[in-house]
Amino acid sequence: MKPLLHTRWQSMELIVTRNGQEIDRIGARDIERVIIVYSDRGDTPGDLAYAVLQSREHDLLFPADSGIAGRVHFERQLFWNERRCVYWAPLAKAPLPRALCPGWWLLSKPKPTAFVRLPREELREPISRWPLEGPQSWEERKVARIARARPFAALRPLASSPSSTL
Secondary structure (H helix, E strand, C coil): CCCCEEEEEECCEEEEEECCEEEEEEEHHHCCEEEEEECCCCCCHHHEEEEEEECCCEEEEEEHHHCHHHHHHCCCHHHHHHHCCEEEEEHHHCCCCHHHCCCCCCCCCCCCCCCEEEEHHHHHHHHHCCCCECCCCHHHHHHHHHHHHCCCHHHHHHHHCCCCCC
């Protein structure tokens, strides 16, 4: 049976538990950047492949089933909006080192399945190559998605540009 990983806020700390036992914690003020790596289009919280929380010294990898999407998208929204530290990256363009993705060579998964705390230097190079979008909160991302879905959305920027005379 796979260990049950869960996250929760306790005061100003994010607590990580496995099978009900605390295994790690990070102070909210220590979080410098959150990278949400998404599959598909990243339009729903279910599209979360994994998340990386970066502090000055560590990168913390959270699998999707840890509940991290709820902690970032729906809890402490004022905190996240003030910090402007949530970024997005598509899974297809955000590869992790093979050692962090379980499975055999051809059968390895492109995302971690367990919580991992790593020294910041270990992921610095791979993350520097990821195409990051943001900073952008879940709400801002949702509003942009709705605006793009409107009829003639592609023409709207032209309408706001100065008209040329014929």
